[in-house]
Amino acid sequence: MSGDRNGSPDSVKQRLNGNQTDAFDILGHELRLSIVETLGARQRANAWKPVPMEFEEIRRAVESDDSGRFNYHLGELLGTYVEQTDDGYVLSPAGFEVSSAVLRGSYADVSIGSIEGQLDDDCPNCGADLTGVYEGGLLRIICPEHGVVFGNTVPPAVAVDRDIDGITTAAERDVRRAVEQARDGICPECFGTVDMTVPAAGARGDEFTPEDSDDEPVLAEFECPRCRLAFETELHWVVLDHPAVVAFYYDHDIDTRPRHHIEVDSVSSAIVSNEPLRVRLTFQADDDQLDVTLDDQGTVVETERS
Ligand SMILES: [Zn+2]
Ligand SMILES: [Zn+2]
Numbered sequence: 001m002s003g004d005r006n007g008s009p010d011s012v013k014q015r016l017n018g019n020q021t022d023a024f025d026i027l028g029h030e031l032r033l034s035i036v037e038t039l040g041a042r043q044r045a046n047a048w049k050p051v052p053m054e055f056e057e058i059r060r061a062v063e064s065d066d067s068g069r070f071n072y073h074l075g076e077l078l079g080t081y082v083e084q085t086d087d088g089y090v091l092s093p094a095g096f097e098v099s100s101a102v103l104r105g106s107y108a109d110v111s112i113g114s115i116e117g118q119l120d121d122d123c124p125n126c127g128a129d130l131t132g133v134y135e136g137g138l139l140r141i142i143c144p145e146h147g148v149v150f151g152n153t154v155p156p157a158v159a160v161d162r163d164i165d166g167i168t169t170a171a172e173r174d175v176r177r178a179v180e181q182a183r184d185g186i187c188p189e190c191f192g193t194v195d196m197t198v199p200a201a202g203a204r205g206d207e208f209t210p211e212d213s214d215d216e217p218v219l220a221e222f223e224c225p226r227c228r229l230a231f232e233t234e235l236h237w238v239v240l241d242h243p244a245v246v247a248f249y250y251d252h253d254i255d256t257r258p259r260h261h262i263e264v265d266s267v268s269s270a271i272v273s274n275e276p277l278r279v280r281l282t283f284q285a286d287d288d289q290l291d292v293t294l295d296d297q298g299t300v301v302e303t304e305r306s
Contacts, residue, residue, distance in 0.1 A: 023080050023094070031073045033102065034062040036081055039091045040099025050096075052088030105156035117164035123149060132164040139171040179237045182222045183298060192226030198279060198298045199271065200232045218269040218279050220298055236267045236281050239292055244303040245283060252285035 027033060038061045043050050053061075055074070064070040078084060081095030091099065114135040121130050123143035130149065131142045141150040152171040159167060178188035187194045200221035219232040239245055240256055249256045266284040271277070277296040282289055293302040 026076055026080055027098065029073060029076075031062060031064060031070070032077055032081075033098075035074060035077060036091065036095050036099050037102055038062055039082065039089065040096055040103075043091060043096060043099075048096075050090035052085050052090050054088040058089060103157060115159055115164055115167065119165065119168060125149070132168045134159060134164060134167045139167055141168065176237070176240075179222075179233050180241060182224075182231075183220075183238045187224040187227060187229055189229045190224065190227035192224050194222050194224045194229075196238075196298050197221040197223070198235065198238075198277070198294060198296050218271060218281075235269050235279060235294065235298075236283070238298050239281065239294070239300060242292065242300055242303075244290065244292060244300070248283060248288075248290040248305065249285060252288065254285060 027036070035058060038058055039053060042053055055071075058074070059067065059070045062070070074082065074089070077095070081092055081098060082089050083092050114133065116131060116133040116135075119130045119132050119141065121141075122128065123130055123146055126143065126145050128143050128145055131144075133140050133142060134154075137156055138151060138153050140148050143149050150172075152175050154167065154171045154174060158170045162170065181188045182194045183196060185194050185196075198218070198220050200219040218235045220235050220238050221230075221232050223230045246256050268282050270280055270282075272280045272293070278301070279294045281292045281294070283292070284290075289306055291302075291304045291306070292300055295301050
């Protein structure tokens with residue numbers, strides 16, 4: 001079968017890699033963004049279903065008195081961000097994505113100042129009280145001894161009606177979602193296909209012996225060839241939602257769902273075999289332990305409680 005028929009992976013790739021500057025230029029007008037926001041609000045209010053709005057209804061919503069001018073700008077959006085149906089106008093999927101990004105404040109020149117405060121969490125390295133600082137779209141969690149122990153960008157809308165604890169929860173939730181999504185092969189940035197390597201190439205070497213991994217935690221490495229996203233994470237984040245892990249902690253009255261980036265301190269990891277590659281994660285709770293063995297694809301091949 002030829003690779004260039006419509007919708008084939010190759011043709012999708014070609015079109016996505018094409019020049020998108022024009023599409024961004026179209027949005028460079030306040031009234032056009034207002035139209036997209038108006039249609040987006042209607043769609044969200046209807047459980048994401050595109051419900052058409054008529055010309056006059058949109059014009060009133062965006063408070064445009066000049067019908068000709070409004071018609072011109074609506075026309076400019078057609079085909080890219082807005083589609084015309086028999087019953088009126090709806091957003092294209094791209095238009096809906098833009099309306100969501102605007103809501104998150106991702107594109108805005110938002111100056112909300114700095115929000116900071118002491119967090120309930122202690123530094124995983126030294127136990128000192130941690131401080132959270134959110135500024136310019138970036139959350140940093142800071143230890144007085146160790147400096148920044150965690151950092152993640154979160155859109156400015158996160159700061160609406162939230163204090164530093166709420167912002168931290170949202171940022172950490174976002175990181176965990178990103179890791180689990182990448183683990184499932186979906187790029188959290190561009191939705192391209194992510195490759196996972198266990199252990200991370202830097203640690204892999206030729207003659208990795210089990211003793212080497214006694215001190216350093218085993219890392220998983222993620223890479224998206226499409227958008228070049230590359231990051232590493234401690235391996236246990238890859239299995240934190242595995243039923244065996246969830247059940248083990250649950251039996252010890254620990255709910256793993258809200259557990260976040262800097263909190264899991266009772267886990268160790270080690271490479272236990274090279275051929276085939278096997279990594280063992282050991283989780284501890286009270287006097288019990290759970291061993292989870294993974295292969296080089298990050299797939300759980302064995303679990304054992306003792
Ligand atoms: Zn510290
Ligand atoms: Zn990507």
